[in-house]
Amino acid sequence: MVPTPSPEPxxxxxxxxxxxxxxxRSSILHGLREGRPLPVRVTDFPPALQxxxxxxxxxxxxxxxxxxxxxxxAVQPLATDVVENAFSAAFRDPRFPPLGVAELPSLRIRLSxxxxxxxLAFASEQELIAQLRPGHDGLILEEGRKRGxxxxxxxxxxPQPREFLRHLKLKAGLGAGYWSQQVKGYRYEAESFGESA
Numbered sequence: 001m002v003p004t005p006s007p008e009p010x011x012x013x014x015x016x017x018x019x020x021x022x023x024x025r026s027s028i029l030h031g032l033r034e035g036r037p038l039p040v041r042v043t044d045f046p047p048a049l050q051x052x053x054x055x056x057x058x059x060x061x062x063x064x065x066x067x068x069x070x071x072x073x074a075v076q077p078l079a080t081d082v083v084e085n086a087f088s089a090a091f092r093d094p095r096f097p098p099l100g101v102a103e104l105p106s107l108r109i110r111l112s113x114x115x116x117x118x119x120l121a122f123a124s125e126q127e128l129i130a131q132l133r134p135g136h137d138g139l140i141l142e143e144g145r146k147r148g149x150x151x152x153x154x155x156x157x158x159p160q161p162r163e164f165l166r167h168l169k170l171k172a173g174l175g176a177g178y179w180s181q182q183v184k185g186y187r188y189e190a191e192s193f194g195e196s197a
Contacts, residue, residue: 010048011191012048012113012191012193013048016046016048016049017111017193019045019046019049020049020055020078020079020082020111020113021109021111021193021194021195023038023040023079023082023083023086024057024082024083024085024086024109024111025086025107025109025195026038026083027082027083027084027086027087028086028087028090028099028107028109029104030087031087031090031091031099032099032101036087037083037084037086037087037088038083038087040079040080040083042077042079042080045077045079048078049077049078049079050077050078050079051077051078052074052075052076052077052078053074053077053078053081053113053114054070054071054072054073054074054075054081054113054114054116055070055071055078055081055082055085055111055112055113055114056068056069056070056071056085056111056112056114056151056190057069057070057082057085057086057088057089057109057110057111058089058109058110058111058112058151058153058194059089059090059099059107059108059109059110060107060108060110061099061103061106061107061108062106066089066090066096066099066103066107067088067089067090067093067095067096067099068089068093069085069088069089069092069093070085070089070112070114071085071114072114072117072140072149072188073116073117074114074116078113082111086109108194108195109194109195110153110192110193110194110195111192111193111194112138112151112152112153112190112191112192113190113191113192114138114188114189114190115188115189115190116188117138117140117186117187117188118186118187118188119184119185119186120185120186120187122185123181124179125165125179125183128165128183128185129161129162129165131187132161132164132165134155134159134160134161134164135152135155135156135159136152136155136189137152137187137188137189138150138151138152138187138188138189138190139164139165139168139185139186139187139188140185140186140188141165141168141169141172141174141183141184141185142172142183142184142185142186143172143174143180143182143183143184144182146172146173146174147172148168148169148171148172148173149168149171150164150167150168150171151190151192152189152190152192153190153192154167
């Protein structure tokens with residue numbers, strides 16, 4: 001049985017954000033040495049990091065995307081989720097080779113902590129587009145077994161709702177011009193923060 005996430009928590013404090021960024025980097029360093037994520041004891045962390053939350057970890061090297069892995073649903077404590085996703089982003093993103101030691105000096109980590117996705121009601125593609133809030137919404141699109149998501153940060157490169165949706169359909173394995181009444185959409189928000197350069 002999947003645990004039920006608690007009501008949407010308050011935003012993380014600066015100390016909690018820095019703790020999560022530290023955990024992410026430590027997990028990557030541990031992965032380079034041991035080949036597995038950093039083990040964590042959740043009770044060592046403040047309540048906000050023990051709460052069931054979903055997260056994404058995005059890695060950049062020399063300002064180029066180097067990995068991005070995460071969960072859309074809250075299935076484990078936030079500290080655990082960040083540690084596992086950081087390891088996976090560095091070593092298991094199928095789009096990239098595993099991260100190497102030589103890349104560490106240019107590595108920058110960005111975290112996105114997600115709210116619980118809520119379903120959107122729409123009868124057409126136009127109705128869905130009209131509901132999107134550029135710069136604010138993360139969107140999950142699915143039909144049957146096909147599924148894709150864009151974090152809110154993707155609006156920076158795709159600021160127009162129609163283009164945002166068109167590219168997300170491609171990511172989900174649907175055609176750019178595809179539409180059917182079976183398409184479902186879910187909205188979420190993300191608290192995003194990262195390491196300074």
